[in-house]
């Protein structure tokens with residue numbers, strides 16, 4: 174099925190919007206009236222621009238407050254409509270959206286609405302135009318899809334059909350049973366389908382629609398289920414995205430259009446309308462890579478944490494630090510000069526690295542060129558929305574019988590003589606916390622879910638002394654890959670750009686003590702925090718005193734317990750030591766406000 178996007182869903186001038194939609198691979202657009210009014214291009218220019226870009230104009234919208242009004246008012250509406258139909262002829266657009274009236278002049282009279290819409294459709298037909306009537310969820314008298322359809326059916330005009338909009342239908346929180354009526358609408362009378370999701374919120378539906386709509390898969394509405402009903406009805410027109418929110422309006426149109434198109438691809442896959450290469454879910458974090466112009470602070474911190482510098486890349490200035498199954502690469506190559514100390518790449522263990530890359534590519538992830546010296550392992554890598562490089566590396570590169578050996582990233586490293594540092598009990602990487610640019614948060618969550626096949630937890634809000642952080646974790650089924658995607662309060666705030674690496678230990682007290690014994694600095698916490706812990710939980714003798722001394726935080730869920738503490742920050746990066754017991758599933762979100770305040774104080 175063809176894909177389309179409303180120009181209102183992208184930022185910029187009409188030209189910028191059209192270019193972005195075309196580049197991202199959309200087949201068509203809905204031209205939003207305000208975008209046309211604000212454009213210096215004539216309708217003929219817009220028509221030829223779209224043609225040059227390979228875009229059809231699938232819809233012109235919206236026409237408002239047309240139906241169920243007194244006769245003099247309707248005469249004025251028809252005059253207005255004639256102007257618009259002439260304009261549409263110049264544009265080469267053959268379908269117009271009419272949304273249900275919000276006017277105080279509108280009467281609660283379905284027969285009148287049907288008669289007037291029929292008259293409008295007759296005029297449209299003379300121009301070769303079809304009218305698609307949409308129920309706004311806040312329409313004065315018509316605000317449900319079935320009500321709009323009853324009026325269209327009663328009008329019985331061949332140039333009048335309905336437009337279904339997933340937001341208006343699903344935002345009313347209707348019983349899933351109410352949606353079954355969609356399949357009873359003759360497919361050819363559904364003239365258009367608009368798709369949008371939204372996070373679940375209890376608020377006025379108009380504000381919700383205008384400020385919080387997002388692309389399918391980024392919110393909490395069952396857009397897939399709705400699409401199945403519409404397909405069952407026989408609809409075969411475009412799948413068109415119509416999103417309004419405060420974020421994309423300030424973001425660049427190009428990346429938004431790619432994010433939008435990815436959401437449609439995932440939606441089509443979920444609804445059984447398209448087959449993509451299957452997701453290859455990563456099975457572990459093989460390594461993280463830090464880039465830095467000055468390796469000293471990061472190396473000192475890794476050393477204090479009990480890591481040993483075990484190997485060096487054979488052709489690049491990259492050291493491999495290891496402890497247990499936790500591996501950190503420190504790269505002082507050219508990329509470092511651009512970034513300061515930051516987390517630039519993650520090696521994800523994959524049972525099928527090439528398959529993982531094919532999946533990513535099919536979902537429009539930029540595949541990274543294999544910049545490598547002769548003899549280096551040819552690793553598959555893609556860029557996440559925030560630019561983090563994701564390498565898909567073989568869990569078990571040794572060839573099974575009859576198969577080619579997979580490239581082994583470790584083969585690029587040569588062991589270096591190192592003093593056997595005494596390990597401090599770190600066993601592996603527990604999770605990564607990656608702060609996203611504020612306008613890419615929803616995109617990042619959809620990316621990690623769809624491209625990597627990870628499951629997304631609920632979004633949590635975390636108070637910071639100077640703003641609010643939002644965080645949403647994505648993980649695989651057994652928790653061996655966990656990434657907490659976050660967005661900070663202000664792009665200029667250091668904390669809002671922080672990235673952290675949480676290291677697992679079976680005994681956080683021992684690991685923290687060992688770290689401190691060699692001069693490591695742990696984030697210290699206010700006494701009030703531990704006083705509150707004493708009020709909430711009964712600890713063994715001396716336990717809480719130890720936590721006070723070391724700056725260890727504590728949390729509990731229905732599964733188990735969580736103990737954690739934090740190092741100081743190097744560039745954008747700090748480490749967390751975590752001990753999970755009994756299957757604790759969270760990330761200590763309850764403690765995050767205290768941690769954020771302590772980090773502000775430490776700065």
Ligand SMILES: O=C(O)c1ccc(O)c(O)c1
Nearest residue numbers: 235270272307338382383
């Ligand atoms: O918010 C609105 O007014 C509006 C306009 C046109 C639409 O198709 C829609 O879904 C909402």
Ligand SMILES: [Mg+2]
Nearest residue numbers: 307338367415
């Ligand atoms: Mg709509």
